[in-house]
Amino acid sequence: MTGPQEVDTAEIRARYPDVFDRPALARLAMPAMIVAALGILIYGLVDLDFSPSRFVAGLSQLGWISMMMIPPDPGSSLPIYLKALGETLSIALLGTTLAALFALPVSLLAARNVVPSIILRFPVRRFLDSIRGVDTLIWALVWINVVGLGPFAGVLAIAVSDFGAFGKLFSEAIEGADQKQVEGIRASGGSALHEIRFGLMPQVLPVIAGQVLYFIESNTRSATIIGIVGAGGIGLQLAEQIRVLEWQKVSFLILMILVAVAAIDFISSKLRFAIIGRRAVA
Amino acid sequence: MTVAVSILPEQQLAVLNAAYNKAVFRKRLRLLLGVAIFAAALLLAAIGAEVNLRTLFTYFGNFVSYFDRILTLDSGQRVWTDVGEWLWGWRKCLKMLGETLLISYVGTLTGAVFAFALNFFAAENTSPAPWLRFVVRRLLEFARTVPGIVFALIFVIAFGLGPMAGVLAIAIHSTGALGKLFSEMVENADMKPVEGIRSTGASWLSCMRFAILPQVTAGYASYALLRFEINVREASVMGFVGAGGIGQELVVAIRKFYYSDVSAILLLIIVTVFIIDISTGWLRGRLFGKEART
Numbered sequence: 202m203t204g205p206q207e208v209d210t211a212e213i214r215a216r217y218p219d220v221f222d223r224p225a226l227a228r229l230a231m232p233a234m235i236v237a238a239l240g241i242l243i244y245g246l247v248d249l250d251f252s253p254s255r256f257v258a259g260l261s262q263l264g265w266i267s268m269m270m271i272p273p274d275p276g277s278s279l280p281i282y283l284k285a286l287g288e289t290l291s292i293a294l295l296g297t298t299l300a301a302l303f304a305l306p307v308s309l310l311a312a313r314n315v316v317p318s319i320i321l322r323f324p325v326r327r328f329l330d331s332i333r334g335v336d337t338l339i340w341a342l343v344w345i346n347v348v349g350l351g352p353f354a355g356v357l358a359i360a361v362s363d364f365g366a367f368g369k370l371f372s373e374a375i376e377g378a379d380q381k382q383v384e385g386i387r388a389s390g391g392s393a394l395h396e397i398r399f400g401l402m403p404q405v406l407p408v409i410a411g412q413v414l415y416f417i418e419s420n421t422r423s424a425t426i427i428g429i430v431g432a433g434g435i436g437l438q439l440a441e442q443i444r445v446l447e448w449q450k451v452s453f454l455i456l457m458i459l460v461a462v463a464a465i466d467f468i469s470s471k472l473r474f475a476i477i478g479r480r481a482v483a
Numbered sequence: 484m485t486v487a488v489s490i491l492p493e494q495q496l497a498v499l500n501a502a503y504n505k506a507v508f509r510k511r512l513r514l515l516l517g518v519a520i521f522a523a524a525l526l527l528a529a530i531g532a533e534v535n536l537r538t539l540f541t542y543f544g545n546f547v548s549y550f551d552r553i554l555t556l557d558s559g560q561r562v563w564t565d566v567g568e569w570l571w572g573w574r575k576c577l578k579m580l581g582e583t584l585l586i587s588y589v590g591t592l593t594g595a596v597f598a599f600a601l602n603f604f605a606a607e608n609t610s611p612a613p614w615l616r617f618v619v620r621r622l623l624e625f626a627r628t629v630p631g632i633v634f635a636l637i638f639v640i641a642f643g644l645g646p647m648a649g650v651l652a653i654a655i656h657s658t659g660a661l662g663k664l665f666s667e668m669v670e671n672a673d674m675k676p677v678e679g680i681r682s683t684g685a686s687w688l689s690c691m692r693f694a695i696l697p698q699v700t701a702g703y704a705s706y707a708l709l710r711f712e713i714n715v716r717e718a719s720v721m722g723f724v725g726a727g728g729i730g731q732e733l734v735v736a737i738r739k740f741y742y743s744d745v746s747a748i749l750l751l752i753i754v755t756v757f758i759i760d761i762s763t764g765w766l767r768g769r770l771f772g773k774e775a776r777t
Contacts, residue, residue, distance in 0.1 A: 245585040249646040259642035291531035334753040338720040347545045352532040426630045
């Protein structure tokens with residue numbers, strides 16, 4: 202019954218000016234951003250000495266290296282590698298736990314609902330920020346200067362750099378907690394410590410536990426690399442074997458790392474779900 | 484005025500207490516068991532990691548005095564009394580910092596482009612074939628799990644010393660990390676537009692372009708900016724293995740005990756990371772509104 206309707210385009214144009222006649226500035230914004238991004242990219246490639254010939258030569262070298270990696274073979278040093286892997290896992294576990302223990306009281310100081318005074322809160326936050334601004338590898342170098350080469354330096358490096366991250370995450374968890382329960386404790390005559398222990402902690406501990414587990418998982422990765430600067434674990438072996446060009450051992454070590462990380466991922470996600478129920482943890 | 488607090492009679496209270504204790508007994512037992520297992524794991528780990536508390540106590544003073552030393556100039560004064568002397572190498576350091584930023588920029592952009600090209604194949608709902616999805620996913624997983632610095636170590640040997648190895652290492656790692664995040668966004672996208680476009684007889688490519696892409700672009704850009712932030716930190720240590728950037732200067736300063744230089748470089752790195760954090764945060768808020776800031 203109804204044929205194609207006559208559409209008054211002029212009227213529609215008038216009615217939705219934002220769609221049909223976007224200002225020139227808005228239309229140009231996207232291409233301008235892309236051009237700028239590409240410009241910086243090209244400048245970067247030139248400045249960083251990228252050259253096609255070097256790239257191709259490197260790729261063929263890389264292809265050759267990958268050929269040499271097959272098959273992965275630990276040679277006779279499998280026990281050493283297993284011990285190093287154990288060391289790496291220990292570093293991750295201990296470092297994260299230490300960090301969490303120290304970060305909990307500090308994070309209370311950085312939380313708005315516990316410490317209302319900005320004068321106290323601000324320096325604590327900036328302190329945590331600066332610790333986070335320094336990479337784990339740098340902390341590892343510093344600790345090696347203090348306690349010497351070895352896995353202990355790795356533990357301390359992970360503990361310090363995670364301390365910064367945990368301080369921030371925990372304080373955010375505390376700020377996100379429901380104030381009603383704290384008020385309830387206060388109303389029944391509890392002290393400030395009681396408020397924290399019975400009002401806040403029951404709410405934030407599951408969140409914190411989830412975050413700690415997640416960090417143990419991600420620190421397994423970090424712990425594999427701090428060995429590269431001499432702080433123990435499997436990274437030390439890996440860096441050594443790469444430097445002496447033992448590619449079969451290198452690929453075996455990389456495989457070991459992949460398997461270990463996958464295993465830890467699996468275990469910790471199971472544990473996390475057990476602790477906090479089926480909810481995602483940031 | 485007296486405060487009336489009703490206290491139950493002794494007998495009733497005892498009954499209630501007993502019931503409560505019984506109710507929480509299992510929970511407490513489980514918690515205790517968990518704590519015990521955790522403590523045992525910690526002990527085992529402490530032995531494995533050669534933790535020596537005596538070393539720590541003996542040398543902890545060193546840790547504190549290390550910061551004292553890096554904040555002291557050669558002349559014995561505090562660094563902030565003579566900023567010109569402290570930051571004497573600022574020209575070179577700024578150049579290296581610029582290189583670090585460029586490494587992370589080029590690496591992030593390349594990684595984002597590759598992740599963008601691969602993510603539609605990795606997402607459950609848009610992948611053309613299951614085997615393709617499997618292959619792409621494993622590839623991304625590999626790129627994500629091997630730490631960037633390990634790639635850098637290998638690339639330094641293949642491509643030679645210099646920032647090129649750092650860029651490629653960061654690009655590969657970012658491809659893995661962003662590819663996963665991107666494909667998760669595609670999986671969360673609304674499929675109705677895809678059906679609409681497919682019903683007009685469009686190809687797979689057009690479906691992606693006109694149905695999926697408009698839904699996910701903002702999220703992509705947000706994640707890429709976040710990744711850039713992370714990569715700046717990562718690039719600052721690439722120099723440790725000879726892959727360019729400010730890390731090179733830092734590792735030399737630390738190893739050769741040029742104390743005041745260490746603090747100067749650390750300060751520059753921290754300030755740069757701050758600035759990048761704040762400006763990308765602002766940019767993300769500006770571009771995508773508050774809700775896209777994850």
